[in-house]
Amino acid sequence: MTERKRGPWTILTERLGYENPWMKVREFDVLRPDGQPGLYGVVEPKNVAIGILPVFENGDTMLVGQYRFALDAWSWELPEGGGAEDVPPLDAAKRELEEETGLKASDWCELSEFDVSNSITNERAYSYIAWGLSEGDPDREGTEADMQMRRLPLREALEMAISGSIRDGFTLIMLMAAVEKARRGALDPGLSRSILSGLDEA
Structure with a gap:
């Protein structure tokens, strides 16, 4: 060449x-x-990275936990996975959320788009907030057979991120971006109220 x-x-x-x-x-x-x-x-x-922050009306969110082979460690994260490059990222996010958690959402909005680790990879990440949630049964892949779910107040998830209990970078970005956008009034007002509810509690 x-x-x-x-x-x-x-x-x-x-x-x-x-x-x-x-x-x-x-x-x-x-x-x-x-x-x-x-x-x-x-x-x-060969896929783009997809992440979803599900927000229940009362301010709860849903974490998923799984053993990450590359790290040889257990990891609590927001729902995330891969989407084919020829599929709209939002469509991939809807599929990923339902597969991992059984949740469906009536409302979606873009949260952030970023480069995952730009010194060694060209991977692009897309994340969304999902709300107006209804519950169902997960339909996970074989690699996710050990996956667990944990519904908790978003405030507690944020505390886990700040304390280092959550180390997944995608999850950290989604949590911080959602809270800051809610505080700045950059999200749907009802969604912002759900995200911010209880954040200032002791």
Whole structure:
């Protein structure tokens, strides 16, 4: 391949290092911004990341817990998963919420869009708030057979995030973004009242 620029970087060669049904890893021989030779690897997931903050009318939310293989640790999180790039992210969010928790929502709004770990991956994340909730039965994948659900006040979930009991970055972003948007009046008024209810309780 011919050399090409990517911002202040120069790509000399590119090769596919690894591929499976969920991701690719590309390796690049480069000239760094300082002009010196270097090596760069980029993880390219084949799905976008999807996250959902469900909010019940009384201010509760729903966490899901599962054992994360990559971390070798249990993790409490908001519902999240992957969505095909050719499927609208909101459609993927509706499917993911129902699969993991059995919940359906009559109302949805965009919460945040962000880059997951931009030094090593090009993964993009989309998150939504779901409210007007009705309960049903989950329909989980085999990899989620150990998953547990925990309904709790959103205030308690936020405290878990602040204390470090919740370490999942996607969940931290969703919780903080929702509370701040509610405080700024950037959400539906009824939804904001549900999110903010009880936050200032001892």
